Amino acid sequence: MLSLLMIFALPTILLLHGSADASTVQQQYQTLTTKPQHFNPKLPLRPLSSSKRFEGSSDLVHLRYHMGPVLSSSLINIYLIWYGRWPAAHQLLIKDFLLSISPAHNHRASPPSPSVSEWWRTVSLYTDQTGANVSRSIVIAGEHHGTAHSQGSHLTDLTVHDVIASAVRSAPFPVDHKNGIYLILTYEDVTVQDFCRAVCGFHYFTFPSKVGYTLPYAWVGNSGKQCPEVCTYPFAIPSYMGNGGSRSKPLAPPNGAAGVDGMISVIGHELAEVATNPLVNAWYAGDDPTAPTEIGDLCEGLYGTAAAATSAR
Numbered sequence: 001m002l003s004l005l006m007i008f009a010l011p012t013i014l015l016l017h018g019s020a021d022a023s024t025v026q027q028q029y030q031t032l033t034t035k036p037q038h039f040n041p042k043l044p045l046r047p048l049s050s051s052k053r054f055e056g057s058s059d060l061v062h063l064r065y066h067m068g069p070v071l072s073s074s075l076i077n078i079y080l081i082w083y084g085r086w087p088a089a090h091q092l093l094i095k096d097f098l099l100s101i102s103p104a105h106n107h108r109a110s111p112p113s114p115s116v117s118e119w120w121r122t123v124s125l126y127t128d129q130t131g132a133n134v135s136r137s138i139v140i141a142g143e144h145h146g147t148a149h150s151q152g153s154h155l156t157d158l159t160v161h162d163v164i165a166s167a168v169r170s171a172p173f174p175v176d177h178k179n180g181i182y183l184i185l186t187y188e189d190v191t192v193q194d195f196c197r198a199v200c201g202f203h204y205f206t207f208p209s210k211v212g213y214t215l216p217y218a219w220v221g222n223s224g225k226q227c228p229e230v231c232t233y234p235f236a237i238p239s240y241m242g243n244g245g246s247r248s249k250p251l252a253p254p255n256g257a258a259g260v261d262g263m264i265s266v267i268g269h270e271l272a273e274v275a276t277n278p279l280v281n282a283w284y285a286g287d288d289p290t291a292p293t294e295i296g297d298l299c300e301g302l303y304g305t306a307a308a309a310t311s312a313r
């Protein structure tokens with residue numbers, strides 16, 4: 001089970017604006033109309049002219065549907081599990097981002113385009129076999145603060161499950177395997193197995209033997225102190241990308257906190273993947289179900305022009 005979990009610890013660097021579309025997605029829903037300016041440091045550099053091919057639907061990777069469920073109920077419930085010594089100001093930045101995914105309600109003005117909810121609209125084009133779309137609306141249905149280090153200051157793939165189990169056991173945190181995403185966010189005082197070396201975040205589902213239920217979850221860590229150059233790109237640049245040249249200058253983090261701003265990108269990546277592939281049997285590319293390429297992976301490190309200025313709005 002451990003190795004299986006590690007295989008699914010899908011490396012995540014960045015995704016904010018634009019998800020690769022499924023083959024069924026119609027052209028008019030493509031919202032990425034600007035040149036991506038920032039590139040995944042893990043991919044070979046491409047000439048700018050070829051990068052256009054990554055916008056909107058991708059000719060390069062064919063996402064396929066594998067008949068499993070997507071998160072299609074009218075509301076997606078996020079259960080936030082804060083792990084580590086989180087300052088309230090940083091929690092607010094992340095909650096602000098999560099609340100900006102849903103379309104604006106009548107009483108609230110729509111944010112300027114490009115917005116987070118426009119990006120999520122692309123995610124909502126994915127459907128299940130009944131034709132039900134991924135939900136456009138996300139709410140924070142519960143928050144669990146727990147004791148800062150109930151499972152220690154180092155988490156493994158398995159103790160992450162214990163953290164979820166204790167959050168679910170503590171009333172009134174419900175078992176919500178239909179509409180729920182359990183989102184564990186670790187602060188910079190917590191280390192996590194493979195964090196910074198292989199992953200910045202991952203998603204999977206819990207096992208009945210550990211947690212009592214099969215629940216889709218995601219984990220994202222704050223890398224601000226541990227490895228900003230690995231997990232907060234483009235707010236920090238890996239040394240192997242060299243110095244000088246416009247592409248190797250870090251951008252200013254929009255909220256002035258590279259660790260949290262970098263997390264917001266990774267959270268966007270993981271949520272898009274959980275929503276379209278919650279049990280890892282719905283939307284992914286590739287022939288190997290133990291190493292699926294999911295929608296967030298296809299856009300890793302690709303940003304629209306205005307993304308850096310709007311990433312937390």
Ligand SMILES: *[C@@H]1O[C@H](CO)[C@@H](O)[C@H](O)[C@H]1NC(C)=O
Nearest residue numbers: 024025026124125126127133
């Ligand atoms: C649902 O997804 C389909 C296929 O991508 C799309 O054509 C349709 O417009 C979507 N429906 C809604 C309500 O977003």
